[in-house]
């Protein structure tokens with residue numbers, strides 16, 4: 001009979017405990033949790049609805065269920081850090097295995113049009129209760145308010161001087177410091193999934209404006225994203241912004257969250273905008289009164305001001321200079337990012353246990369035998385859409401099976 005201690009009672013830790021207790025009913029499995037209750041973060045995921053995974057269909061539209069066809073490069077669109085390890089972990093425990101596990105344990109699921117998967121009850125507590133029930137049935141020992149301060153290379157856990165046969169570290173983002181002294185390399189933690197403060201009054205006055213399909217980039221870098229852009233009273237938000245914050249998380253942290261944001265308002269090249277301008281050219285209508293169909297009236301007037309085109313200017317009066325200024329504003333409008341703002345729905349930590357320290361087929365430490373990792377404590381993080389929780393389930397499943 002083995003004795004396994006799981007440090008951290010979040011999504012990864014509790015799933016790992018549930019799986020271990022199903023696989024080995026006679027083993028002694030304990031969860032040590034620093035807080036007063038288990039899975040407090042999981043209970044608020046997805047705005048309280050828990051977006052527990054994703055169909056991944058948007059990554060492989062030709063064969064939606066087949067992750068084998070997804071390259072690491074494509075997977076990196078959703079896992080900017082950890083795509084290679086996740087490819088392997090998903091081949092052991094995929095999004096469909098996750099759905100099957102929860103459905104077999106009584107949770108009906110729905111796949112939304114955007115491919116995010118939620119419990120049909122739309123209640124994150126159903127996921128929490130399901131994991132709690134499985135741990136209870138499996139005889140898992142839970143100790144809350146037990147904050148671990150260190151683990152020695154000999155697997156001695158402090159406080160408590162516990163010496164189990166195996167330890168699974170699932171303490172979440174920014175917590176890997178308890179490994180100091182083990183020689184395990186840690187990637188410094190920085191936040192990911194945040195919105196940008198923009199130093200431009202004109203843009204902020206457009207708060208509430210939604211642009212369905214914009215392209216964003218950071219000047220002088222290769223970081224780009226596209227999708228829905230939301231203008232807020234502090235700057236920019238929405239899926240395109242969050243994705244860019246994820247891709248550029250470390251770059252932005254290194255630059256104290258100061259950068260230049262380039263917005264292509266129509267997510268199309270200048271040549272396409274030029275064709276549209278050709279179709280409008282020569283008309284007697286005022287430019288201000290005939291906005292591009294993808295842009296709101298308010299945003300259009302703001303962009304005309306940015307291009308230095310007067311409100312009373314008519315299409316027939318738009319000279320070649322005005323035309324090229326307008327194309328430039330529509331396709332490469334630049335704004336100063338002055339800081340980072342929190343995203344109220346979700347954020348994750350980029351950084352943690354360096355992936356080179358982990359055997360990806362077992363999640364075991366290469367330096368400390370018997371020590372396993374799962375969840376956000378690893379240097380794995382994803383864009384929004386259920387991918388972060390899938391990383392917790394997949395890595396926890398692999399760790400449990402390897403133990």
Ligand SMILES: Cc1cc2nc3c(=O)[nH]c(=O)nc-3n(C[C@H](O)[C@H](O)[C@H](O)COP(=O)(O)OP(=O)(O)OC[C@H]3O[C@@H](n4cnc5c(N)ncnc54)[C@H](O)[C@@H]3O)c2cc1C
Pocket residue numbers: 007008009010011012013032033034035038039040041042044045046047050051052053146147148149170171172173175178344345346347348374375376377385386387388389390392
């Ligand atoms: C508001 C919000 C909403 C989110 N919504 C979604 C979503 O809908 N879909 C999605 O995929 N992702 C979502 N995420 C991200 C997701 O919640 C995390 O990726 C996931 O919870 C990571 O699971 P984990 O078990 O690794 O870490 P955690 O859930 O953070 O759990 C770690 C646990 O370890 C405990 N712990 C820490 N240090 C110690 C210690 N020294 N000793 C003992 N215990 C310790 C903590 O108290 C905590 O309970 C959201 C995140 C936030 C903040």
